[in-house]
Amino acid sequence: MFRHVMRWSLPLAFAAVLGVGAAMAATSISRGGGTVRLVQNSKYGGILVSSSGLTLYRFTADKKGKSNCNATCARDWRALTVKKGTKPTAGSGVKAGMLGTMKRSNALQVTYGGYGLYTFSGDRGSGQVNGEGVDGEWYVVNAAGALVKHPVAKGSGAGSTTTATTTTKTGWG
Numbered sequence: 001m002f003r004h005v006m007r008w009s010l011p012l013a014f015a016a017v018l019g020v021g022a023a024m025a026a027t028s029i030s031r032g033g034g035t036v037r038l039v040q041n042s043k044y045g046g047i048l049v050s051s052s053g054l055t056l057y058r059f060t061a062d063k064k065g066k067s068n069c070n071a072t073c074a075r076d077w078r079a080l081t082v083k084k085g086t087k088p089t090a091g092s093g094v095k096a097g098m099l100g101t102m103k104r105s106n107a108l109q110v111t112y113g114g115y116g117l118y119t120f121s122g123d124r125g126s127g128q129v130n131g132e133g134v135d136g137e138w139y140v141v142n143a144a145g146a147l148v149k150h151p152v153a154k155g156s157g158a159g160s161t162t163t164a165t166t167t168t169k170t171g172w173g
Contacts, residue, residue, distance in 0.1 A: 034082035034110060036117065038093025038143050041129060043151045046093060047140040048112065050080055053126025056117040058147055060137045064114040065102050077118040077131070077138070081107035093143055113145030 035051035048056040059077065061068045069077050082088055082101060088110045090096035101108040102116060109116045120131030120138070131138050132148075139147035 034080075034086055034088040035091045036080075036088060036094050036099060036110065036112065037091030039127075041127070041140070044129060044132065044140050044148045045152045046143055047129075047148060048094065048117065048142070049126065050119060051091070054119045055123055055127075055129050055131065055140055056080060056112075057120060057131050057138045058112075058115050058141050059118060060139070060147070062116050065111070067102065067104060067109060067116045069116070069118065076121045078121065079104060079107065079109040080117040080119060081109050084108055095143065095145075098145055112141060115145070117141070 036056065037049050037051070038046050039049050039053070041047050041055075050056060057077070059067070059069050059073075067079065069079070081104070086108075088099045088101065090099055094112075098113050100111045100114065102111050102114075103109075111117065118138075120134070122128075122130040129140060132140055139149055142148050
């Protein structure tokens with residue numbers, strides 16, 4: 001009886017381990033359909049989101065055309081990707097000329113202004129911005145492609161508002 005149980009349980013356990021490994025590998029990329037939209041966020045103003053409404057972030061350690069988010073980083077920060085031969089689509093409020101792709105080891109990552117876009121594993125639904133400012137390296141992105149590093153401050157007087165502080169230099173980050 002014991003041999004019979006072991007004969008079936010070992011292959012099942014092995015298959016389960018392989019399945020978990022495949023699932024972990026799949027979570028390092030985020031296929032968002034390749035559409036990038038602009039939405040108004042009450043805290044950060046107009047920010048980029050994926051087609052599913054997840055907030056898109058930029059990593060300050062990335063270089064133009066090169067991602068530096070790999071291994072452990074890629075588990076929490078999923079690259080927004082498209083299938084080979086597919087181009088990302090500009091949704092409402094997004095500048096189509098700023099969208100592009102760059103090669104990663106396992107996919108084509110969507111870029112905006114030449115820099116990779118990512119979703120954060122801590123954002124479970126649309127409208128969440130839990131990755132903003134993490135480790136001083138991850139920030140939401142506005143329609144100009146700039147990092148939004150501070151919340152939009154709302155004044156107390158009628159029509160009195162201050163826009164978000166952004167970084168617009170050529171080497172962003």
